Amino acid sequence: MSLYSERGVSSQKEEVHAAIKNLDSGLYPYAFCKIFPDYMGKDSGWVNVMHADGAGTKSILAYLYWKETGDISVWKGIAQDAIVMNLDDLLCVGICDDIIFNSTIDRNKLLIPGAVLEQVIEGSREMFETLKKFGINISYLGGETADVGDVVRTIAVNGTMTARWPKSKLITNQKISPGDVIVGLASDGQASYETQYNSGIGSNGLTSARHDMLKKSYADEFPESLDPNLNHKVVYIGPYSLTQEVPGSTIPGLNIGKFLLSPTRTFAPVMKKLLEEHFDNIHGLIHSSGGGQTKCMKYLPGNMKVIKDNLFEPPLIFKLIQQSNGSSSKEMYEVFNMGIRMEIFTNPQHADEIIKVANSFNIEARVIGRVEGSSRKELHIITPKEVITY
Amino acid sequence: MSLYSERGVSSQKEEVHAAIKNLDSGLYPYAFCKIFPDYMGKDSGWVNVMHADGAGTKSILAYLYWKETGDISVWKGIAQDAIVMNLDDLLCVGICDDIIFNSTIDRNKLLIPGAVLEQVIEGSREMFETLKKFGINISYLGGETADVGDVVRTIAVNGTMTARWPKSKLITNQKISPGDVIVGLASDGQASYETQYNSGIGSNGLTSARHDMLKKSYADEFPESLDPNLNHKVVYIGPYSLTQEVPGSTIPGLNIGKFLLSPTRTFAPVMKKLLEEHFDNIHGLIHSSGGGQTKCMKYLPGNMKVIKDNLFEPPLIFKLIQQSNGSSSKEMYEVFNMGIRMEIFTNPQHADEIIKVANSFNIEARVIGRVEGSSRKELHIITPKEVITY
Numbered sequence: 001m002s003l004y005s006e007r008g009v010s011s012q013k014e015e016v017h018a019a020i021k022n023l024d025s026g027l028y029p030y031a032f033c034k035i036f037p038d039y040m041g042k043d044s045g046w047v048n049v050m051h052a053d054g055a056g057t058k059s060i061l062a063y064l065y066w067k068e069t070g071d072i073s074v075w076k077g078i079a080q081d082a083i084v085m086n087l088d089d090l091l092c093v094g095i096c097d098d099i100i101f102n103s104t105i106d107r108n109k110l111l112i113p114g115a116v117l118e119q120v121i122e123g124s125r126e127m128f129e130t131l132k133k134f135g136i137n138i139s140y141l142g143g144e145t146a147d148v149g150d151v152v153r154t155i156a157v158n159g160t161m162t163a164r165w166p167k168s169k170l171i172t173n174q175k176i177s178p179g180d181v182i183v184g185l186a187s188d189g190q191a192s193y194e195t196q197y198n199s200g201i202g203s204n205g206l207t208s209a210r211h212d213m214l215k216k217s218y219a220d221e222f223p224e225s226l227d228p229n230l231n232h233k234v235v236y237i238g239p240y241s242l243t244q245e246v247p248g249s250t251i252p253g254l255n256i257g258k259f260l261l262s263p264t265r266t267f268a269p270v271m272k273k274l275l276e277e278h279f280d281n282i283h284g285l286i287h288s289s290g291g292g293q294t295k296c297m298k299y300l301p302g303n304m305k306v307i308k309d310n311l312f313e314p315p316l317i318f319k320l321i322q323q324s325n326g327s328s329s330k331e332m333y334e335v336f337n338m339g340i341r342m343e344i345f346t347n348p349q350h351a352d353e354i355i356k357v358a359n360s361f362n363i364e365a366r367v368i369g370r371v372e373g374s375s376r377k378e379l380h381i382i383t384p385k386e387v388i389t390y
Numbered sequence: 391m392s393l394y395s396e397r398g399v400s401s402q403k404e405e406v407h408a409a410i411k412n413l414d415s416g417l418y419p420y421a422f423c424k425i426f427p428d429y430m431g432k433d434s435g436w437v438n439v440m441h442a443d444g445a446g447t448k449s450i451l452a453y454l455y456w457k458e459t460g461d462i463s464v465w466k467g468i469a470q471d472a473i474v475m476n477l478d479d480l481l482c483v484g485i486c487d488d489i490i491f492n493s494t495i496d497r498n499k500l501l502i503p504g505a506v507l508e509q510v511i512e513g514s515r516e517m518f519e520t521l522k523k524f525g526i527n528i529s530y531l532g533g534e535t536a537d538v539g540d541v542v543r544t545i546a547v548n549g550t551m552t553a554r555w556p557k558s559k560l561i562t563n564q565k566i567s568p569g570d571v572i573v574g575l576a577s578d579g580q581a582s583y584e585t586q587y588n589s590g591i592g593s594n595g596l597t598s599a600r601h602d603m604l605k606k607s608y609a610d611e612f613p614e615s616l617d618p619n620l621n622h623k624v625v626y627i628g629p630y631s632l633t634q635e636v637p638g639s640t641i642p643g644l645n646i647g648k649f650l651l652s653p654t655r656t657f658a659p660v661m662k663k664l665l666e667e668h669f670d671n672i673h674g675l676i677h678s679s680g681g682g683q684t685k686c687m688k689y690l691p692g693n694m695k696v697i698k699d700n701l702f703e704p705p706l707i708f709k710l711i712q713q714s715n716g717s718s719s720k721e722m723y724e725v726f727n728m729g730i731r732m733e734i735f736t737n738p739q740h741a742d743e744i745i746k747v748a749n750s751f752n753i754e755a756r757v758i759g760r761v762e763g764s765s766r767k768e769l770h771i772i773t774p775k776e777v778i779t780y
Contacts (some may be wrong), residue, residue: 008499008539015504016535019511023530034532039490040430040554050552052494052534057541100429104442104494104548109398110619114405121409142413142424142549143407144442149617150597151399151447151546154540158494160550162440164430207540229500229614276654 003325004335006234008227009207011291011335030301032092032285035172040164042100045164049095053085054104054158058206058261060225063154064218065257066116075116076123077263081203082159083127084264085289087138088342091310094161094171096272097136101128103143106156110149117145120157130193134269138245146147153224169279173299176284176345176371182296182308183354184340186266187288187313193269193360197251199262199317203340204290205335209260209317212325238324248316259317267342270361274344274354281354284345293333293381294390296343300377308369309382312339330388333381335340340368393715394725396443396624398617399597401681401725408663418562420691422482422675425449425562430554437555439485444494444548447650448596450615451542454608455632455647456506465506465512466513466680467653469595472549473517474654478732479529483563484555486654486726487526491518493511495534501614502541507535510547520583524659526643543614559665563689565673566735566761571746572686572698574730574758575657578705582752584657587641589652589707595725599650599707602715603628621751638706649707657732660751664734664744671744683701683723683771686733698759699772720778723771730758756768 004011026034027047038046055078062074082103091100103124105117128138138161188200211226211234218225218236226235242257248366249259274282284297296306314322318338322329332338344354351367358365379390394401394551413507417437428436445468452464472493493514495507518528528551563697591599601616601624607627609616617623632647639649664672676686687697704712708728712719722728734744741757748755769780 009537010499013535013537015499016537019504019507019535020532022515023532025513026532036490036529036531039488039529040552047533048490048728050490050492050531051549052492052532052550054494054496054534054536056536057538060540081672096502098429100426100438100552102439102440102442102550104444104550105547106444106496106542106548108617109400110403110617114409117406117409121413125412139426139429140413141426141438142410142416142442143439145403145409146444146446147399147403147406148447148546148597150450150600150615151544152496152542153617156496156541156546158496158534160440160442160492160494162490162552207538210540224619225540227498227500227543228618229540282449309471320602 004208006231007207007211013290028174030173030299032173032299033089035170038164043362044382045167047167047170048163049090049093050160050162051089052088052157052158053089054159054285055081055203056206057210058203059155059157061206061210061260064222064225065261068242068305072115072119075119076126077261078157079120079123080127082157083124084266086159086161087266087268088287088298090161090163091271092171092287094169094275095165096268096275099138099161099163100141100158101138101161102141104158105145106148106152107145108149108152108154109147112155114168125218129270133247134272137179137269138273152207158259171282171285173284174301175371176301178370178371178373180283180345181348181351181367182369183344183346183351183357183365184366185270185342186312187265187337187339187341187366190362191265193264195346197266199259199336200315200339201262202264202289202316202337202341208325208335209321211236211239212321213256213260215239215241270358270363273357278350278354281346281350282344286343288337288341288343292336294379297377297379297390303375303376304376305372306369306379307372307382310366311368314338329383329386333388391611391622395599396621397597397601403680410577415697418564418604420563420689422563425483425560427561428554430631435557437479437557437560438549439483439555439623440552441476441479442548442550443479444546445471446593446596447600448593449545449547451596451600451650453680455611455651456613457612457742458632462505462509464651465529467651468517468547469510469513470517470653472547472777473569474591474656476549476551477656477658478677480551480553481658481661482561482677484559484665485555486665489528489551489553490531491528491549491551492531494548495535497535497745498542498544499537500512502545521658524662526658526662540767561639561672561675563674564691566691568761568763570673570695571734571738571741571757571759572759573734573741573755575660576702576728577655577727577731577733579754581655584655586646588655589649590705590729591650591652591726592654592679592727592731594727598715598725601626601652603630603646603650605629605631607710608687634767660748660753663747668740668744671736671740678727678731678733681724682726683728687767687769687780693764694764695762695764696769697762700756700758704728719773719776723778754759
C-alpha cells in the first residue's frame with residue numbers, strides 16, 4: 001500500500017525481521033510467541049514467555065477525541081488496547097492464566113497531564129479485575145512512566161507480559177496440517193463481557209485508519225498528532241470529524257471517534273474455555289494483528305495452502321476505511337483484520353463445538369477456511385467478488 | 391529548576407507518583423523496586439520482580455551524533471543504557487543473576503532505518519555476552535519494535551526485566567538506620583570491564599544535558615530532535631558542537647558527543663561480588679538515577695538524617711553542564727548523579743572491604759556520608775563550598 005509506506009509504516013515489518021535475525025527464536029519455530037526454557041523455575045517441563053506490545057498510534061486517536069470532546073475516559077480504552085495486544089498473542093501459544101504485567105508509558109508532559117496517566121493506569125487495573133472474573137489472573141507489577149517530550153509527540157502506551165507455563169499445555173502451531181479447517185472469531189459486535197458495541201478495528205492499521213477517515217483540518221488543528229515530514233497528500237485525507245455520526249451504523253448515537261477507538265476485544269474468556277476443554281483439538285492459533293488476514297502465513301509449519309473462502313462480510317468500519325482510501329481488497333486484508341481477529345485451526349469434526357463456545361459469549365464464529373496440501377506456502381482469500389492470492 | 395520544568399521534565403515525577411497511588415506497591419515498601427509474591431513459581435520463599443526503564447532522551451543524542459558523524463555504533467551505547475537502567479535498579483534489591491529481558495522499541499521509520507535497529511539489538515546481545523563473563527546471566531527473550539512515526543519523533547528504546555528471586559537474598563532497605571555509613575561508587579572513570587573512559591553521565595538528566603551543552607544550531611538543523619512547542623529560550627542553549635573536543639579533558643581526542651553519550655556503567659560485576667560475599671553487611675542500596683543525589687530520600691525506612699559530606703568532586707561533565715546552564719548546586723544534585731551512581735549503606739567497620747571490592751574493578755569508591763537520627767527525613771549535602779539541605 002503506497003499510502004501505507006509513505007506514512008512510515010509497514011504491515012509486514014521486513015526491516016524489523018531483518019534486524020532480529022540473529023536473536024534466539026526460541027524452542028518452537030512456528031509458535032505465535034517466542035517460547036524459551038524455564039529460566040525462572042529451572043523445570044524442564046515448563047517454559048517462559050516474555051512478550052511486549054502496545055496501543056501503537058491508537059493513542060493519537062484518543063488524544064484527538066479527548067481534546068475535542070473533553071471525554072478523558074477514552075484513555076481507559078488505550079490501556080485495554082495495550083493489554084489485549086499482549087494477552088491475545090499469549091493466548092495463541094496457549095497461555096491464559098498466571099501472567100504478570102507491567103507498563104511502559106512515554107509521554108510529552110506538556111500535552112499529557114497526570115489525569116491522563118491516571119486513566120491509563122486505572123484502566124489497566126480495571127481490565128485485570130474484569131479478566132479475573134473469567135479465571136484469567138494477571139498481576140499488575142508496576143512499570144515506568146517517562147517524561148520525554150523531545151522523543152514523543154503525545155504519548156506511547158506499551159506493556160510487557162511474562163508467563164511461566166507447562167510445556168504440556170502449549171500450542172506451538174506444529175499440528176497445523178492439510179485437512180484442517182479454520183474457525184474464525186469475529187472482531188466486531190458485542191461480546192457478553194463487553195459493555196458496548198465493538199467496531200472490530202483492534203489495534204492494527206490505526207495509522208491508516210486515522211489518516212484515511214479523518215478530515216484535513218485535524219492536521220492544522222493538531223499538528224502534534226502527526227509527523228510534520230509526512231507528505232501533506234497522505235495526511236488526514238478522509239471526510240469525517242470525530243464527533244459526527246457513523247454513516248450506515250445502526251448503533252444509536254455512535255460517532256466516528258468512538259467507532260475508531262473501540263477498545264480491542266480480548267478473546268481470553270473464550271480461549272480459556274477452549275484451551276481447558278478442547279485443548280487436544282486445537283492445532284494452531286493465530287491472532288490476526290499486524291499483517292491482518294495474511295498473518296497466519298508466518299506460522300505455518302510447512303508447505304501448505306490456506307484457503308479462506310468463507311470470511312464474514314467485512315464490518316462497517318473496514319468498508320468506510322476502504323471507501324476513504326480507495327485501497328484494493330488485497331491491501332485491506334494485508335493491513336486490517338477485516339472482521340476476524342482470532343483463528344483456530346482444528347479438525348473439521350470439532351469446528352462446531354468450538355463455534356458453540358464462542359457463541360456462548362455472544363461472539364460470532366464460523367469455519368472461514370481450510371488448509372490443503374501444496375508445494376509452497378500460499379494463501380488464497382476468496383470473497384464473493386474476487387480471488388486474492390498471496 | 392525552571393529550565394527543567396519548561397522543558398517538560400521533572401526530576402521528582404510528582405504527577406507519576408500521584409497516578410500510580412492506587413497500585414499495589416508490593417511486599418516491601420522501602421525496597422528500591424516493587425517486589426511481589428512468587429506468581430511465577432508459587433513458592434512462599436521466593437518473589438517476583440518485573441521492572442521497566444529505558445534510555446529516555448539519550449537516544450536523541452545518539453541520533454544527532456550518528457547524523458553528524460555517520461558513526462552508527464553509538465546506538466549500541468543506547469542499548470546498554472536501556473539495559474543498565476533496568477539492571478542496576480534490580481541490583482538494588484539484590485537481584486544479580488537469572489534475569490529475563492525484552493525490549494520495546496518505538497521508531498519513526500522515515501528517520502530510523504533498519505540498520506539502527508540492528509545496532510540496538512546487536513548491542514543488547516553483546517552487552518549480555520559481556521555480563522555473562524561475570525556470572526550475570528540475562529536471557530534476551532525478544533521484544534516489540536513498532537513503526538509509529540506519528541507518535542515518536544525519532545526513536546524510544548525501552549526494556550523490561552523479569553526475575554524470580556529467593557526472599558532470603560533480597561535487599562529491602564529496611565536495615566538502613568542511624569549509625570550507617572554510605573559507600574558511594576563512582577559513575578566516571580574506566581572500570582576494568584569497560585573498553586573506554588566513562589564520563590559518568592548515566593541516563594538521567596539527559597534532556598537538560600543535551601539542551602544545556604549543545605548550541606542553538608542543532609534546533610534548526612535537527613528540528614526532529616525536540617518538541618517544537620518548547621520555548622526557544624530553553625532549547626539548545628549551550629556553546630558546544632558534538633564533534634568538538636571536550637575542554638579540560640585529559641582523554642585524548644574525546645569529543646562532546648562521545649562525552650555525553652558515555653554508555654551508562656553497570657555496577658553488576660561489583661554488586662554481584664558484594665551480594666555474594668558481604669550480603670549481611672549491606673543494609674540498603676540506592677541507584678542514584680532520576681532524582682540524582684536526592685534519590686535515597688524515597689527509600690529511607692523511617693525518620694533519619696542523611697549527611698553526604700564527602701562526595702567526590704563532581705566529574706568534568708557535570709561541571710561543564712553547570713557552567714552552561716547556570717543552575718545552582720542544589721538543582722544539579724537533584725537532577726544528576728554528580729559522580730556517584732550507586733550507594734551502599736553499611737556498618738562503618740565494613741566500609742573498607744566494600745571499597746576494596748569496588749577498587750578491584752578499577753572503580754573509585756569511598757565513604758561519602760552517613761545516617762544520623764532525626765525526627766523527620768532530611769538530607770544534607772555538604773560540599774567544600776556550601777551546605778545544601780533537602
